[in-house]
Amino acid sequence: xxxxxxxxxxxxxxxxxxxxxxxxxxxxxxxxxxxxxxxxxxxxxxxxxxxxxxxxxxxxxxxxxxxxxxxxxxxxxxxxxxxxxxxxxxxxxxxxxxxxxxxxxxxxxxxxxxxxxxxxxxxxxxxxxxxxxxxxxxxxxxxxxxxxxxxxxxxxxxxxxxxxxxxxxxxxxxxxxxxxxxxxxxxxxxxxxxxxxxxxxxxxxxxxxxxxxxxxxxxxxxxxxxxxxxxxxxxxxxxxxxxxxxxxxxxxxxxxxxxxxxxxxxxxxxxxxxxxxxxx
Amino acid sequence: xxxxxxxxxxxxxxxxxxxxxxxxxxxxxxxxxxxxxxxxxxxxxxxxxxxxxxxxxxxxxxxxxxxxxxxxxxxxxxxxxxxxxxxxxxxxxxxxxxxxxxxxxxxxxxxxxxxxxxxxxxxxxxxxxxxxxxxxxxxxxxxxxxxxxxxxxxxxxxxxxxxxxxxxxxxxxxxxxxxxxxxxxxxxxxxxxxxxxxxxxxxxxxxxxxxxxxxxxxxxxxxxxxxxxxxxxxxxxxxxxxxxxxxxxxxxxxxxxxxxxxxxxxxxxxxxxxxxxxxxxxxxxxxxxxxxxxxxxxxxxxxxxxxxxxxxxxxxxxxxxxxxxxxxxxxxxxxxxxxxxxxxxxxxxxxxxxxxxxxxxxxxxxxxxxxxxxxxxxxxxxxxxxxxxxxxxxxxxxxxxxxxxxxxxxxxxxxxxxxxxxxxxxxxxxxxxxxxxxxxxxxxxxxxxxxxxxxxxxxxxxxxxxxxxxxxxxxxxxxxxxxxxxxxxxxxxxxxxxxxxxxxxxxxxxxxxxxxxxxxxxxxx
Numbered sequence: 041x042x043x044x045x046x047x048x049x050x051x052x053x054x055x056x057x058x059x060x061x062x063x064x065x066x067x068x069x070x071x072x073x074x075x076x077x078x079x080x081x082x083x084x085x086x087x088x089x090x091x092x093x094x095x096x097x098x099x100x101x102x103x104x105x106x107x108x109x110x111x112x113x114x115x116x117x118x119x120x121x122x123x124x125x126x127x128x129x130x131x132x133x134x135x136x137x138x139x140x141x142x143x144x145x146x147x148x149x150x151x152x153x154x155x156x157x158x159x160x161x162x163x164x165x166x167x168x169x170x171x172x173x174x175x176x177x178x179x180x181x182x183x184x185x186x187x188x189x190x191x192x193x194x195x196x197x198x199x200x201x202x203x204x205x206x207x208x209x210x211x212x213x214x215x216x217x218x219x220x221x222x223x224x225x226x227x228x229x230x231x232x233x234x235x236x237x238x239x240x241x242x243x244x245x246x247x248x249x250x251x252x253x254x255x256x257x258x259x260x261x262x263x264x265x266x267x268x269x270x271x272x273x274x275x276x277x278x279x280x281x282x283x284x285x286x287x288x289x290x291x292x293x294x295x296x297x298x299x300x301x302x303x304x305x306x307x308x309x310x311x312x313x314x315x316x317x318x319x320x
Numbered sequence: 321x322x323x324x325x326x327x328x329x330x331x332x333x334x335x336x337x338x339x340x341x342x343x344x345x346x347x348x349x350x351x352x353x354x355x356x357x358x359x360x361x362x363x364x365x366x367x368x369x370x371x372x373x374x375x376x377x378x379x380x381x382x383x384x385x386x387x388x389x390x391x392x393x394x395x396x397x398x399x400x401x402x403x404x405x406x407x408x409x410x411x412x413x414x415x416x417x418x419x420x421x422x423x424x425x426x427x428x429x430x431x432x433x434x435x436x437x438x439x440x441x442x443x444x445x446x447x448x449x450x451x452x453x454x455x456x457x458x459x460x461x462x463x464x465x466x467x468x469x470x471x472x473x474x475x476x477x478x479x480x481x482x483x484x485x486x487x488x489x490x491x492x493x494x495x496x497x498x499x500x501x502x503x504x505x506x507x508x509x510x511x512x513x514x515x516x517x518x519x520x521x522x523x524x525x526x527x528x529x530x531x532x533x534x535x536x537x538x539x540x541x542x543x544x545x546x547x548x549x550x551x552x553x554x555x556x557x558x559x560x561x562x563x564x565x566x567x568x569x570x571x572x573x574x575x576x577x578x579x580x581x582x583x584x585x586x587x588x589x590x591x592x593x594x595x596x597x598x599x600x601x602x603x604x605x606x607x608x609x610x611x612x613x614x615x616x617x618x619x620x621x622x623x624x625x626x627x628x629x630x631x632x633x634x635x636x637x638x639x640x641x642x643x644x645x646x647x648x649x650x651x652x653x654x655x656x657x658x659x660x661x662x663x664x665x666x667x668x669x670x671x672x673x674x675x676x677x678x679x680x681x682x683x684x685x686x687x688x689x690x691x692x693x694x695x696x697x698x699x700x701x702x703x704x705x706x707x708x709x710x711x712x713x714x715x716x717x718x719x720x721x722x723x724x725x726x727x728x729x730x731x732x733x734x735x736x737x738x739x740x741x742x743x744x745x746x747x748x749x750x751x752x753x754x755x756x757x758x759x760x761x762x763x764x765x766x767x768x769x770x771x772x773x774x775x776x777x778x779x780x781x782x783x784x785x786x787x788x789x790x791x792x793x794x795x796x797x798x799x800x801x802x803x804x805x806x807x808x809x810x811x812x813x814x815x816x817x818x819x820x821x822x823x824x825x826x827x828x829x830x831x832x833x834x835x836x837x838x839x840x841x842x843x844x845x
Contacts, residue, residue, distance in 0.1 A: 076337070077407045080400040090336065153337055314352075315361040 049130075053137040060141060064098070064148045072152055079151070088151060091311075095149055096318045102145030103304055109138030110297060129184075136176060143169050164303060168296040175289045181282040183275050196276055203269045210262060213252045217262070220245060221269055227277040234277070238270055337402035340409050342453070355401070362396040373449050373457050383457070387421035410454065424461050428485025438466050472521055474530045501534045505559025515540050549575055564598035578604040582634025607632075614638065618679040653683050657713025685711070696754040701725075728761050732789030742766050763787075772826035774834045805838045819843055 065072075071079065071088045079085055087094045113135035115121035116128055123131070143165050154162035183191045183199070191199070208218060226237035245266050253259050275282070339347050346354050357363040368375040377383040384390060390398075399409045414435045419426040430438075439459065443466045444450040449458030459465065463479035475482075482494035490512065496503040516527050533539040537553040541562075549556065556568040566589070573580040580587075589598055592610050603609040607628035619626050631643045641664075648655045655662075667688050668676050681687060685707035693702060701721070702709055710721040719739055723730040734742075746753030759765065763783040775781045786795035800807040807814075823832045835842075 077404050080403050080407065081411055313358055314356045315359045 046130075050133065053133070057137065057141050057144065061144050064145075068148065072148075076153060090149055090151055090153075091316050093319070095151060096316070098145045099149030100318055102142040102149055103308070105138045105142035105145065106300075106304075107142075109135045109142060110301075112138075128189075132176075132179075136172060139169065139172060164296055164300045168293065168300055171289065171293040171296060175286070175293050178282055178286045178289055181275055181278060182286060183272065183279075193276065193279065196272065196279070200269060200272045200276070203265055203272065207262065207265050207269070210258075212262075217245065217248055217252070217266070220248065221266065224273060224277075226270075227274055231278065231281075234274065238274060242267065242270060335402065338404050339401055340403065340407040341405050342409065343401060344405065362394060364395050367395040367399075373446075373452070373455075377457070382423060384422040387423075389418075389421050408454075410456070424459075429487060430485055470525075470527070471529065472524070472526060501532075506561055507559055561597075562599055563596070564593075566598075578602075583637065584634055611638075614676070615678065618677065658715060659713050692751065693754060693756070694751070696751065697756045701756070728759075733792065734789050770830065771833065772828070772830050774825060774830070774832070805835070 071084050074082050086092050089095050116131045183196045226241040249262050439456045441450045444458035446458050482491035484492045631641045670677050686705050710719050744752040786798040788797050820831050822829045
């Protein structure tokens, strides 16, 4: 996918999430702000209540979105479903979109009644979402192929060398930048220390590049290569740590998702059992 | 995931929220079907199985839940649950609630008061419903179920027979005409408390409406007459007012402290009872309490004015007086002589204001009588214009004047004639031509000289040569012997006229006394 189409694609997904959230917040603000004990007597109670036409719909649609997101991504990852058509990376992004929008709809479906014992289901969902966000962070710390496959250390180093070769191929006034890039002392120490040093390191390199190259476009091109090299170096440095974390993350993310799935099933079964069938 | 967390999670999905406090005993996964029916959400019958009080009302087809607005509704449409322990499942729009749907229309003040002013446990008769917290059930339509029996069982329990819904007081539906004592006249205007007085009974305010004695007016009204006029006030008064604007028929004024006598009997009541109310108190100790003092305080002495009855009587009008001769004679001006025959007004009505005056009208004659003499008589004989120097009260004409005190004592016939014969020279004049001073003593001043100049010019002779004052103007003083022709013989017996005959002297016919020729032949033929 062309980068700008990808950006637009991401932009559309984010916009949908923002719009839906804003819209529901706006139309339902008065109801959702009403204390729980008073909501029954709110004029729009029958519309927004969890078993109401709108509120119940939010729950059902939200659940469907999550279900689709989970099932689709799980099938893609485990069985290569659609991977020949869409790259796993984009499916992950769509999975994140559906599993963000779905919980938001469910959030409004609950009418924010998630205190006490009743909240377990909701917080399970929140845990899944948050763990997804964390997982996404860890995910991008591990270098991958375009298809999203995890690269081996050798493949990563090869990529790194390709970048350095690219920089070298540029007709720079001198090899001071190459020389500076060889210095990896900024990657030492803890993760946070390393991030801080990297920032400082990048700023000093930027100054050096700007001093040697006058063309702005060329400056940006070199800087991108330098950043990629440092990022790659950093990921190589943290690769082992991130791979371990990612394993642990799967242990957390999947069970929460499973709990949520079970709870949703129970919730739906009980609801149907008592005769709350929405529009059906 | 621990089993506890699992169970909590599952339970969380089964119960969408805490039950309200009233239903808190139904909390728990095992109680869901106490209210819910599988596949049918909430079925009314499950609610009614517990809420017998509603079920009872529905069976009786009474109350709001049996109304057309509710009859086809699910209980859960109005009474939700799972909204927390604080949730009030019976909350409704109390301001706009149509109470008529309950079968009991709110009227008047019932619209204004708060729901809970009536809907409170002490007003609920049923002990089971009374236990229900904040319930609106259990009321009945009897007024006394909410309202205290102010009349303490002395009147009917059906308050609305008399009272309305707008206010207790007054009781607009009460018609006093239906009572044993029908209100007439001013009784309609009187505040109820005037007759039905506020009192205390059983330690509470109480107004007496029953058992009141009303056969006689004095049962309520004070008899200000203290029984003087009997007990039937209506003989004189009526229900409109105790004020009497007209004389009651056959009213006996003699029963009052002021019996009517004399002309008072004929006087219109309003003449004395000027306020328009014959019962307004009047002062009647003195005549002037009613009557204007015509005399304007003339009789005040030492600051005290005598009452009219000193001189007047009730039997006759004020122009009649009891003040007679005896009283007048006891005054400083006793009536004597002609004054006794003089009508009172002659002296006591002032021509200036044509009013009667009795004081300071003067006691001297000239205060009443015209002083016709003015300065015509000297102070010697008319001192201080005192008429009594000459006149008396018998008659003006009766002059009691001693002319001997003057320079010209009256003699003879002069003593018999009227003064005016000499002193009033011309009665056609305003002052009658009075002459009292410097009057000439010559006879001719008063008497006419009928002899002409036979005896010489006037003043050259005196009448008294021949005449005297003692006799009738006879010339008794004349002695014929002193003339040139003394009378003797038969001449002494002859009447004077035989010789002294009328002839023309000084231009007119006169008797000739100065006969110039008196030879015999002059008289005898």
